[in-house]
Amino acid sequence: MATTPTSTPVPKTNRIGLSIAEYKGGKTTLCAGCGHNAISERIIDAMYEMGVSPERVIKPSGIGCSSKAPAYFMSRSHSFNAVHGRMPSVATGAMLANRNLIALGVSGDGDTASIGIGQFVHLMRRNLPIIYIIEDNGVYGLTKGQFSATADLGSKLKTGVINDLPPIDTCVLAIQLGATFVGRSFSGDKRQLHSMLKAAVAHNGTVMLDIVSPCVTFNDHEGSTKSYKYMKDHEEPLQDINFVPVFEEINVEYDPGTTVEVTMHDGSRLRLRKLEEDYDATDKILAVKRLAEGHAKGEVLTGVFYVNTQAPNFIEMLNMTDNPLTTLPESVVRPGREVLEQVMEELR
Amino acid sequence: MATTDVALHEDSGSLERKRVVNDMSIQVGTVNGSGSQSSNTVLLRSIFQMGVPVSGKNLFPSNIAGLPTWYTIRANKDGYIARKKEIDFLVAMNPETAREDVMSLAAGAVALYDEPLNLRTLRNDLVFYSVPYDKLVAPVCPEAKLRKLVKNMIYVGVVAKLLDIDMAEVEKAIRKQFAKKVKAANLNLAAVQAGYDYAAANLLKRDPYHIQRMDKTTGKIIIDGNSAAALGCMFAGCTVVTWYPITPSSSLVETMIEYMKRFRIGPDGKATFAIVQAEDELAAIGMVIGAGWAGARAMTATAGPGISLMAEFAGLAYYVEVPAVIWDIQRVGPSTGLPTRTSQGDILSIAFLSHGDTKNILLIPCSAEECFTMAQDAFELAEHFQTPVFVMSDLDLGMNNWMADPFPYPEKPIKRGKVLSKEDLERLGGFARYKDVDGDGIGYRTLPGTDHPAAAYFARGSGHNERSQYSERPDDFEKNMERLNRKFETARSFVPRPVLISNGKSKIGIIAYGTSHWAILESRDQLRKEYKVETDYLRLRAYPFPREVHGFVEQHERVYLVEQNRDAQMLTLLKLDVRPELVTRLHSISHIHGLPLDARSVTDEIIMMEGK
Known part of the structure; x- marks a missing residue:
């Protein structure tokens, strides 16, 4: 009888010594085939590959199918499933309290573009350090398929109802208002989304990613503009995206004639190989113009629309002390007796 | 508009001649935006410095400039500083309201007016004094555009002379009011002197009212409740303040910004706090909850309409069990109501603020001292009970000037409630967020960023079990709600005693x-x-x-x-x-x-x- 020595294979680990299993979440309760599940997978891969400590990550979300998703990835990270449309404020508060956290907010198109539009626009103009993901399917899933405000003009519901209002383009809004990394992707575009998420982790400031994520139950039929088929037929990537993290050696040169390289805050490189010769992701006005043209032509543009690595983020603007506010001891946060005496004297 | 609820009357009565010492209410009727606030504060402080207990109440419109405003000072030797129903001494500076102001006085009261108003003819049962303010202001204030403001300082001098207020105290009060502006102080002092001299030369004292030096204000301070609250929050170790401007709460945060900038900047020149003006009250409370969840001492300040907007989030904080401190400086509702008038109208709505079975802790200060001490109580209770705590102040307390004893320095160390550290988790191996380990209904929590694989939990406003996992099981829901009730019952013996x-x-x-x-x-x-x-x-x-x-x-x-x-x-x-x-x-x-x-x-x- 032949015997071979057996050993448990050592699981592959990332640069902080964690296996990918340690980035997993609970079992999904979303519909089979839901785009949101694919996005959760991409988040897990990106966080694992970037070697982000799960304990530093917070996962705030709003209400809806999208906002349930944080339960299905990274169980070792704190989550806060808040109220409908108000995740931005909860995330902002948490980041004020502890500037060392890494915020990954998950929202949906209803949660962001309708009930939450007020908080969304103000989050964008603050440039809070956060990765803000819209899992965008154009319908309200949990209430069984009503149109949301990102549904395209002329898009058809399962019931035959035609949408006669124009969509809100969350990317255009985000660019205009001050977000510093804005892009659109598709849950089915594994490669592109993967690279964009890794770049998002490296970015300092607000990352706003609108990810078209088909709803297989309520919005994946003929006549929908957010279906798998429609996306496969109409997706127009502006670039081929490649991300080289700071801790990896660069072993492939790029052609500056066809590729724009953006150096991220942490030294990582974002390489955008142009699929459209004239597109420049550092030009705000051009970005907005190109998105408007895309709407007119019926294209679903994807890619990194805008990136600005220089703008200060909200936490930096507040001139807060380097240590998280949550960790400050009493001796720092309670002024001494002499201060109270001084103030009392002023009031006498 | 009558600012008193005394009926109008025209009957004549015999004038009381008996000397009345240190017991009167003085009302100044002016136009808002005319600088009368400084004059009134100087008058209030002068009496206070004479050792006589005082209170000052500003009755103002929801407007920036041009509408009637009344300021009432009550001086009372027995220490009664509530609003007095009757006005004893009227300073009628506003032509628009002067007539009605005079008509609503009780017989025997004093009316001091601007000469051209000629109010003397209205009644024969009052003591009238008139002063030609415009004639007096020109020589002391060559700059014409400042005259409107300086004119108001003249009546301070007239009143000082008529009531025997020591001019040295008036000068001291002016120097304090215009602390760093010596030129302004001198200008105003000249105006007061002009008023005083005019009264001395031209007005024959015919009323019974006198201010006489006593010693009942020694060591005391004068402060409004909102400033006291701001100081209390600073000394409570508050680190995150998020807010949206609304009368009458705005001055609480604005004063806090000033104090925090003075006293809470670290040796590195950086702030040991974050104060953010949010886009609305929804965001203000959302940020407080996010910060409280992450472990900061976080607060907001608002009034009725803001409270209504915060209702949904209040229920989230109650149910997820997040500490939060919310100051409600109550004004008159419903709806926009009377934004610049006082009320205690939010008690019931806040006790149960939010849908479902939500119950909240309320603290109710009556004085500036309690605004200061209850600020600390509020943070302690919020973190101990992991729940929102509402401090129910009101416009009268928050925006008016009150005498107070100097505030006591907080002697008790700051306690952060049941928070598990990395070391705790290593020892325990894990934890269940909503488990009633100690029988007081309060679970143990961890803060985001705690460096331990078992630290995380899923905070959610949806139904959850002890481990904070999503659950729609009837027994999980019931058990959790009963525990929350137990926690609320525990709070009975922790909140400030009556x-x-x-x-x-x-x-x-x-x-x-x-x-x-x-x-x-x-x-x-x-x-x-x-x-x-x-x-x-x-x-x-x-x-x-x-x-x-x-x-x-x-x-x-x-x-x-x-x-x-x-x-x-x-x-x-x-x-x-x-x-x-x-x-x-x-x-x-x-x-x-x-x-x-x-x-x-x-x-x-x-x-x-x-x-x-």
């Missing part, structure tokens, strides 16, 4: 809270002196009610609950709490006119209800 004044014999009890306190103090003396009616008094300072509140109702045949709202809101809460047979003992005395409560109204109503 203050009881009892002789042990009276059958009549008075219950009141917040700023009503000052009227009650005076009313009880009126009841005793004028009607020989003895009362016991319990001042509520928190909800849920500590047990002695029930005891107080048990011990008295009739209990009058005095409050500044229409619907007897606190009484309604108390009815839910006491044994059913005791409910008939409770009687409501409510005031809703938007003016601070006065003693006479309370006295009259109790006497009427007592059938005397």
Whole structure:
């Protein structure tokens, strides 16, 4: 009888010594085939590959199918499933309290573009350090398929109802208002989304990613503009995206004639190989113009629309002390007796 | 508009000639935006510096400039500083309201007016003084555009002369008011002197009112409740403030910004706090909850309309169990209501703020001192009970000037409640967020960023079990809600105790809270002196009610609950709490006119209800 020595294979680990299993979440309760599940997978891969400590990550979300998703990835990270449309404020508060956290907010198109539009626009103009993901399917899933405000003009519901209002383009809004990394992707575009998420982790400031994520139950039929088929037929990537993290050696040169390289805050490189010769992701006005043209032509543009690595983020603007506010001891946060005496004297 | 609730009358009465010392209310009727605030503060401080107890109440419109404003100073040797129903001394500076202001005075009162208004002809039962302000202001204030402001300082001098206020004290008050602006101080001082000299040369004293030096303000300070609250929050170690401007709460945060910039910048020159003006009250409370969840001492300040907007988030914080401190500087509702008038109208809505079975802790300060100390209580309780704590101030307390004893330095160390550290988790191996380990209904929490694989939990407003996992199981839901109730019951013995004044014999009890306190103090003396009616008094300072509140109702045949709202809101809460047979003992005395409560109204109503 032949015997071979057996050993448990050592699981592959990332640069902080964690296996990918340690980035997993609970079992999904979303519909089979839901785009949101694919996005959760991409988040897990990106966080694992970037070697982000799960304990530093917070996962705030709003209400809806999208906002349930944080339960299905990274169980070792704190989550806060808040109220409908108000995740931005909860995330902002948490980041004020502890500037060392890494915020990954998950929202949906209803949660962001309708009930939450007020908080969304103000989050964008603050440039809070956060990765803000819209899992965008154009319908309200949990209430069984009503149109949301990102549904395209002329898009058809399962019931035959035609949408006669124009969509809100969350990317255009985000660019205009001050977000510093804005892009659109598709849950089915594994490669592109993967690279964009890794770049998002490296970015300092607000990352706003609108990810078209088909709803297989309520919005994946003929006549929908957010279906798998429609996306496969109409997706127009502006670039081929490649991300080289700071801790990896660069072993492939790029052609500056066809590729724009953006150096991220942490030294990582974002390489955008142009699929459209004239597109420049550092030009705000051009970005907005190109998105408007895309709407007119019926294209679903994807890619990194805008990136600005220089703008200060909200936490930096507040001139807060380097240590998280949550960790400050009493001796720092309670002024001494002499201060109270001084103030009392002023009031006498 | 009449600012008093005394009926208009034209009858003539004989003028009282008896000397009245250190017992009067002075009302100044001006136009808002005319700089009268400085003049009034100087007048208030001058009397205060003479050692006479004072209060100052500003009655202002929801407007920036051009509408009538009244400022009432009450000076009282016995320390009664509630609003006095009658005005004794009117300074009529506003042509628009002067006539009505004069007509609403009681016989024997004094009216000091701007000469061209010629108010003297209106009544023959008042003491009139007139001053030609425009003639006096020109020589002291060559710059024409400043005259409107400086004119108001002239009446301070006239009043000082008529009431015997020491000019040295007036000068001291002016120097304080214009601390760093020596030129402005000198200009204003000249105006006061002009008024004083005019009065000395031209006005024959014919009224009975005098201010005489005494020693009842030694060591005391003058401060508004919002500033006291701001200081209290700073000393409580608050690190995150998120807010949206709304009258009458804005000055709380604005003052806090000033103090924090002075005293909470670290040696590295960086702030040990974050103060963010949010886009609305929804975001303000959302940020507080996010910060509280992450482990900061976080607060906001607002008023009724903001509270309504915060309702959904309040329920989230209650159910997810996140500490939060919310100051409600109550104004008159419903809706926009009277934004610049005072009220205690948010009690009931805040006690149960949000849908479902939500119950909240309320703290109710009555004084500037309590604004300071309850700020610390609020943060301690919020973190101990992991729940929102609402501090129920009001416009009268928050925006008006009050005398106060110097605030006590907080002696107790800051406690952050049941928070598990990395080391705790290593020892325990893990934890269940909503498990009642200690039998007090309060679970243990971890903060985001805690470097341990078992630290994370999923905070959610949806149904959850002990481990904070999503659950729709009836038993999980019920058990959790019962635990939350247990936690609320625990809070009864932790919130500030009521203050009881009892002789042990009276059958009549008075219950009141917040700023009503000052009227009650005076009313009880009126009841005793004028009607020989003895009362016991319990001042509520928190909800849920500590047990002695029930005891107080048990011990008295009739209990009058005095409050500044229409619907007897606190009484309604108390009815839910006491044994059913005791409910008939409770009687409501409510005031809703938007003016601070006065003693006479309370006295009259109790006497009427007592059938005397």
